[in-house]
Amino acid sequence: MKPCIRLKKISKRFGSVLANDDVNLTVYSGEIHSIVGGNGAGKTTLMNILYGLVKPDSGEIFINGEKTDIRSSKNAISKDIGMIHQDFLFIENMDAVDNIILGKEPLKMGIVDKKKAKKKIKNLSEKYHLSFDVDKNISELSMGERQRIEIVKVLYRNAKILILDEPTAVLTPQEVKELFNILRALKKGGSTIIFISHKLKEVLEISDRISIMRSGRMVKTLSAKDAELKDLAVKMIGGELPEIEEKHYQGDEKVLVSVDNLSLKSKDGKKILKDISFEIKSGEIFGIAGIEGNGQKELEECLTGNLIYDSGSITVECAILWDISSKYFKDNGVSRIPSNRNELGLISGFKLYENLILGYINDKPFSNFCLLNYNEINKECKKIVKDYDIEPPDIYQLTENLSGGNQQKVVIGREFSKEPLFLIAAHPTRGVDIKGSWFIHKKLRENREKGSAVLLISSDLEELFTLCDRIGVIYNGEIVDIVKPENITFDEIGVLMLSGLTSFR
Ligand SMILES: Nc1ncnc2c1ncn2[C@@H]1O[C@H](COP(=O)(O)OP(=O)(O)O)[C@@H](O)[C@H]1O
Ligand SMILES: [Mg+2]
Known part of the structure; x- marks a missing residue:
């Protein structure tokens, strides 16, 4: 497989915090690549840099082998990168279609051609099992549906490389299963997926390769089939957590x-x-x-x-x-x-x-x-x-x-x-x-x-x-x-x- 993204020696400091410290990352095209790490490890910062939302202090970004300067998310979108954020950014009182096409409305003689937009959205959602109610306002939809709309939104902009930042944090177990089916369908369709999470079980289930971050640094990248839950946890935390002795309810009757x-x-x-x-x-x-x-x-x-x-x-x-x-x-x-x-x-x-x-x-x-x-x-x-x-x-x-x-x-x-x-x-x-x-x-x-x-x-x-x-x-x-x-x-x-x-x- 050939690399579609290569991040080289990326560093970013926020005040006293070194959020990214000389980070290297290679993502192959067509793979599901997870980035795991505890809260504050620097995952979101790294992805915000790739998506043009945060400017790195130093480092280089290569996309399909070419050194690239990503200065804005518009820039990133033009390189076929799409990001689904941790907190969805919707306009709540607009319907799904309006939210998806926002800023990229198809025009017919100067008027928004909603019919054409709906058709494209319908095709996308059928192809990748992304079901939701097209006519409802965002505020009436479940978290799972909102997320599916976010995914359609980046696909609508022709993204081939999809970054999902902790997409399962807001989902129920059933919705996680549905999301994984969607990710598998996207992969089959040729997309490359960067999946961020700290839930190791799901990471082992969905990934081809896994990169582990801790305290701003890239600790290791390994193939999911060689990875083991306990070892991942130790690398992520930087040690083992002490076992807690379980003291169940002792029978105070009050x-x-x-x-x-x-x-x-x-x-x-x-x-x-x-x-x-x-x-x-x-x-x-x-x-x-x-x-x-x-x-x-x-x-x-x-x-x-x-x-x-x-x-x-x-x-x-x-x-x-x-x-x-x-x-x-x-x-x-x-x-x-x-x-x-x-x-x-x-x-x-x-x-x-x-x-x-x-x-x-x-x-x-x-x-x-x-x-x-x-x-x-x-x-x-x-x-x-x-x-x-x-x-x-x-x-x-x-x-x-x-x-x-x-x-x-x-x-x-x-x-x-x-x-x-x-x-x-x-x-x-x-x-x-x-x-x-x-x-x-x-x-x-x-x-x-x-x-x-x-x-x-x-x-x-x-x-x-x-x-x-x-x-x-x-x-x-x-x-x-x-x-x-x-x-x-x-x-x-x-x-x-x-x-x-x-x-x-
Ligand atoms: N805009 C910001 N201003 C100041 N500190 C930030 C900012 N963004 C992130 N940080 C800090 O950088 C570190 C890495 O954060 P982040 O990339 O969000 O980690 P993760 O996504 O792995 O939880 C954290 O200590 C966080 O508090
Ligand atoms: Mg984060």
């Missing part, structure tokens, strides 16, 4: 949280939550398993005082939480790691210390009679940064410059350090690398040991099985079964999640 017959209807009368009931004891992690979209999000919102439910009750340590407001819930000991940290957990344009006290600014010791106590704020924020290993440890930097995993640690540090009675963690390790996930799991266990009641909502079965004492399976707004992980297999719980049927057990 019920801390009781959810009784919680029900919620949508505006058009559809039942979203149906008589949800469960208890969580002090020192227990209770999981919610389910395919996304079965009511988990609404349950999370109800349990944090953000959504008014129709009937039922939520009790935390004997107090019925009657006032639906997130402040009141917080004051009664409810903490939350939200499923979408960018919407609900952080303000990315804020400095780190501002996010570390977000929502707690009026509480003691941060504020006293409306005056902010900067000494205390400083002290607490520095403590959280140290305890939660937030990198880089500067509390005055902008939060948006942190890697995803470190942003998640900001939310977790803030919420966990309040020693909550009831801790709701929704997809706490989504988009977080192996080392970060290990750390978050450790902190969740510590909270259990301190006696919190923990609710873990996750679509990652492995995470639920390692952490939870009991798991409730949610299907179509209903808890169809509550199981202990030691009494059920992955496959059995998978059937429950997909069908809601308990009869097979």
Whole structure:
């Protein structure tokens, strides 16, 4: 195979961080080449350089053997490179077709020829199994559909080299399978794919070759058939993670949280939550398993005082939480790691210390009679940064410059350090690398040991099985079964999640 991309000695510094340090990468045409690495390893920076979004400090780029100066994404597109970003950049109130053709509208006598555009899009989506509803607004589509539209968008611009930056981070397991079928079809059609991820199992499944990055450097490139999971993890982390001794719930019988017959209807009368009931004891992690979209999000919102439910009750340590407001819930000991940290957990344009006290600014010791106590704020924020290993440890930097995993640690540090009675963690390790996930799991266990009641909502079965004492399976707004992980297999719980049927057990 011949190389279609060759990056030579690429370096890029952001302030004190050397994001790319003399990086070499060769991608052969027609291969699926994965780049793996922990949060902050420099993967996105390298791809942004190839796509013309970031200018390298030094280094050279060769495309099909020719030395090339890529100064903008327009430049990159003209070299047949397309990039599907980590966060999709859509105009939400336009439909899929308008978003795809934006800036490249076919004209017929000066007017946009939408019919022609639709035909080309239909051909592309049929050829590569990229199904989505053409006429719906983007805001009405699932993450999987949005991603398929992004892929069509770059194919529409005739991209032959496709860069996908952590495409599976926002997808359900089913959607990941569909994406892999699409990638295989694209490869068969002659495309070259650069696939970025830190999920090693999927990388082993889809790649021809794998490149490993760590702390800005390229560690190694190897063929996927020679690669082994454990060895990849060690190279990616730069060592092995200590095993954690599992201390499951020891039987403190005190019920801390009781959810009784919680029900919620949508505006058009559809039942979203149906008589949800469960208890969580002090020192227990209770999981919610389910395919996304079965009511988990609404349950999370109800349990944090953000959504008014129709009937039922939520009790935390004997107090019925009657006032639906997130402040009141917080004051009664409810903490939350939200499923979408960018919407609900952080303000990315804020400095780190501002996010570390977000929502707690009026509480003691941060504020006293409306005056902010900067000494205390400083002290607490520095403590959280140290305890939660937030990198880089500067509390005055902008939060948006942190890697995803470190942003998640900001939310977790803030919420966990309040020693909550009831801790709701929704997809706490989504988009977080192996080392970060290990750390978050450790902190969740510590909270259990301190006696919190923990609710873990996750679509990652492995995470639920390692952490939870009991798991409730949610299907179509209903808890169809509550199981202990030691009494059920992955496959059995998978059937429950997909069908809601308990009869097979
Ligand atoms: N625009 C930026 N300004 C400052 N620092 C940045 C910027 N972009 C990335 N970084 C830093 O560079 C390092 C590498 O980041 P990134 O390439 O996003 O890593 P990855 O994609 O592997 O998670 C991180 O420490 C990150 O905080
Ligand atoms: Mg990245």
